[in-house]
Amino acid sequence: MKELLRNIVIAAVTIAGFTSLYAQSSERTDVKLTGDEILRLSDQNRNGWTSYSVLTTIMNYEDDELKEQGLFEASIKGMDKTLVKFLNADVKGEYLLMVEDDMWIYMPNTRKPIRITPLQRLMGNASNGDVARTRYAEDYAAKLKKEESVSGVPCYLLELTAKRDGATYKRIDYWVEKETNRPKKAEIYLISGKHYKSIVFDRYEETAGKTLLTQMTITDRLREGRITVMKYSSYSEKQMPEKYFNKDYLEKLR
Amino acid sequence: MSARIFLTFAAVSVIALETNAQGLEYRFSVADEGTLSKLNLTTPLNYQNRILPQATQANDVISNLFLSYGGLSTSLNVDAYATNLAKSNYSYSIRELSYDLSLTDNLDVTVGRKILKWGPGYAFNPTGVVEPQRSPSDPSDRLGQNVGRTLVSVNAFLGKSSLTLVYLNDAQFRSGNFNWGEHDYALRAYTFLNGIDLSGILHYRQGDRLEAGTNWSCVVGENLELHGEFLAKKGSSTLYHEILSSDNPEQIFAADPYTARFDHSNDIFYKLLVGGQYTFENGVNVALEYYRNMEGLSKLEWNQWMKFVKFQNGIQQGSIPVPPEMIGPSRYNLLWALRTLSPRGTMRDYLFGREYYSVDPWSFEFIQLMNAGDASVVIVPTVSYRISEYLSAYGRFTSFLGESESEYGALFTKYNSSIGIQLQL
Numbered sequence: 016m017k018e019l020l021r022n023i024v025i026a027a028v029t030i031a032g033f034t035s036l037y038a039q040s041s042e043r044t045d046v047k048l049t050g051d052e053i054l055r056l057s058d059q060n061r062n063g064w065t066s067y068s069v070l071t072t073i074m075n076y077e078d079d080e081l082k083e084q085g086l087f088e089a090s091i092k093g094m095d096k097t098l099v100k101f102l103n104a105d106v107k108g109e110y111l112l113m114v115e116d117d118m119w120i121y122m123p124n125t126r127k128p129i130r131i132t133p134l135q136r137l138m139g140n141a142s143n144g145d146v147a148r149t150r151y152a153e154d155y156a157a158k159l160k161k162e163e164s165v166s167g168v169p170c171y172l173l174e175l176t177a178k179r180d181g182a183t184y185k186r187i188d189y190w191v192e193k194e195t196n197r198p199k200k201a202e203i204y205l206i207s208g209k210h211y212k213s214i215v216f217d218r219y220e221e222t223a224g225k226t227l228l229t230q231m232t233i234t235d236r237l238r239e240g241r242i243t244v245m246k247y248s249s250y251s252e253k254q255m256p257e258k259y260f261n262k263d264y265l266e267k268l269r
Numbered sequence: 270m271s272a273r274i275f276l277t278f279a280a281v282s283v284i285a286l287e288t289n290a291q292g293l294e295y296r297f298s299v300a301d302e303g304t305l306s307k308l309n310l311t312t313p314l315n316y317q318n319r320i321l322p323q324a325t326q327a328n329d330v331i332s333n334l335f336l337s338y339g340g341l342s343t344s345l346n347v348d349a350y351a352t353n354l355a356k357s358n359y360s361y362s363i364r365e366l367s368y369d370l371s372l373t374d375n376l377d378v379t380v381g382r383k384i385l386k387w388g389p390g391y392a393f394n395p396t397g398v399v400e401p402q403r404s405p406s407d408p409s410d411r412l413g414q415n416v417g418r419t420l421v422s423v424n425a426f427l428g429k430s431s432l433t434l435v436y437l438n439d440a441q442f443r444s445g446n447f448n449w450g451e452h453d454y455a456l457r458a459y460t461f462l463n464g465i466d467l468s469g470i471l472h473y474r475q476g477d478r479l480e481a482g483t484n485w486s487c488v489v490g491e492n493l494e495l496h497g498e499f500l501a502k503k504g505s506s507t508l509y510h511e512i513l514s515s516d517n518p519e520q521i522f523a524a525d526p527y528t529a530r531f532d533h534s535n536d537i538f539y540k541l542l543v544g545g546q547y548t549f550e551n552g553v554n555v556a557l558e559y560y561r562n563m564e565g566l567s568k569l570e571w572n573q574w575m576k577f578v579k580f581q582n583g584i585q586q587g588s589i590p591v592p593p594e595m596i597g598p599s600r601y602n603l604l605w606a607l608r609t610l611s612p613r614g615t616m617r618d619y620l621f622g623r624e625y626y627s628v629d630p631w632s633f634e635f636i637q638l639m640n641a642g643d644a645s646v647v648i649v650p651t652v653s654y655r656i657s658e659y660l661s662a663y664g665r666f667t668s669f670l671g672e673s674e675s676e677y678g679a680l681f682t683k684y685n686s687s688i689g690i691q692l693q694l
Contacts, residue, residue, distance in 0.1 A: 082627055114429070125386075130487070131488075131494065132492055258431075263424065
């Protein structure tokens with residue numbers, strides 16, 4: 016359970032990290048953009064603030080039955096530092112630190128940060144989250160395949176291919192709304208070509224003076240009936256010193 | 270002048286508290302654990318359970334309250350226990366009581382009693398020079414029984430690096446008297462370089478030798494984490510039983526027979542740990558570690574010590590005739606001999622394994638701790654069931670296996686079976 020939640024939260028946080036502010040999309044232009052430019056444009060709008068926090072609720076469903084629910088507070092600084100505080104009673108006091116592709120978990124019982132592997136964050140439904148962990152413009156080369164509508168909304172369809180080892184997946188089909196540059200949906204494929212995950216970015220709302228992603232749904236295509244819903248709330252700008260993202264500082268957090 | 274310094278310090282403290290405050294946080298847990306034990310009645314260490322009588326039934330209720338506000342934090346334990354040997358009793362402990370002061374964005378000071386852990390090792394931590402004693406067969410301290418040490422630490426943070434200087438002193442206040450303990454200093458420099466967590470450590474404890482070491486951890490690919498620790502010093506102030514350097518194991522010592530026999534030695538004594546963990550795609554996590562402690566007993570020394578113990582036990586059981594006035598001292602010799610045993614391993618080479626798998630609401634853990642010198646083993650399978658976010662139940666079995674004169678085969682207990690329930694708020 017803990018492992019699962021831990022992993023799921025990464026999904027929440029990182030997806031929040033890169034999708035939270037697509038409403039801040041850059042100006043429309045009639046100039047034909049390349050895939051990389053669209054992706055970069057999206058990345059520029061990923062964060063509403065340089066440094067902010069968001070509450071994330073994650074609900075895991077199996078065959079429409081809610082199996083588990085977790086609440087987390089994520090503090091995000093820049094594009095590559097995330098600190099996740101676990102708020103459920105059975106994991107209270109735990110923290111997850113992510114700096115670039117590296118991760119540590121701190122558990123109050125052991126009193127020390129432990130280095131964890133990418134697969135540990137990928138366990139359970141949380142593997143959904145790794146889709147979001149990728150910083151697209153840095154991790155992927157984007158090719159504009161075509162323009163097509165998703166639920167009646169005109170979108171760019173980008174094909175993303177990994178350009179560095181740290182990238183979690185080799186290929187993602189990624190739909191971005193033409194009008195706003197908000198992500199609309201993503202389809203993840205394994206190297207074998209097997210369809211792995213689907214992400215739908217369901218809801219954007221006005222919050223903290225910005226239009227932000229407040230819900231997304233991840234469907235596991237390999238394990239039928241497994242769906243993860245992530246809800247984001249209480250976005251707020253938050254200034255945090257660099258030391259909060261130093262592994263050695265974890266034991267000072269409460 | 271001193272008042273001015275105090276006021277300045279107080280003002281800085283308040284400012285730091287205001288600017289870097291964390292609100293009130295609490296955690297509370299209470300666990301009730303019942304244990305049945307099968308004793309090892311043939312061990313010469315405690316034959317027929319006569320030397321240090323052990324309980325076969327016990328119940329332990331342990332509660333822990335963690336509170337923090339701003340820089341102040343504390344962790345308190347209350348433990349109520351009953352066994353088939355003693356009346357119900359309780360104890361309490363202040364596990365931690367410390368104040369963290371953030372002087373600047375890059376500089377922190379901590380004062381008080383606190384648990385610090387420095388090594389990346391799972392079961393053993395050669396470079397954990399500032400940490401409290403703990404058991405390798407219970408690496409996660411599941412009942413929260415480790416107690417912090419009294420310290421002052423200064424931490425400087427710079428990007429992905431940090432420098433920590435700690436002064437520790439296990440001072441005690443008893444019967445109206447305050448007694449300083451030994452001065453203990455430790456310095457650690459940490460950096461995260463090319464994906465590797467890397468630390469260098471210096472440690473000096475009054476009366477001991479300067480120790481120097483390093484530890485590291487890194488991730489390879491998607492599945493594998495590797496780590497290592499190394500700590501070395503010239504000579505050792507560890508106390509050893511005199512019987513280890515004697516040709517005759519059949520002796521009765523008149524006084525405490527422990528001496529620091531390598532205190533003036535120029536030999537290098539080191540502790541080494543290498544390990545890693547691998548996560549399979551189905552979620553099974555496997556951790557393995559090898560630990561070597563050159564301050565531990567060699568196989569020959571262990572055998573010599575065991576002969577000594579058997580000799581004393583023979584006297585106690587009457588199979589070795591001695592004058593009646595020697596029976597009492599022999600009993601003391603047997604009790605003294607037990608001080609050689611260390612919960613962190615008495616001999617030199619150990620292997621540790623842990624397999625873990627979780628599928629909500631169940632989780633399974635299997636720990637093995639092996640003395641690589643005599644192949645004796647402690648195995649600890651645990652099954653946990655998560656009843657709700659707040660409540661969980663578990664069953665835990667600890668078995669000590671090995672030849673009758675091996676380290677774990679000679680312990681007082683053959684196995685323990687525990688069931689428990691834990692509430693967390």
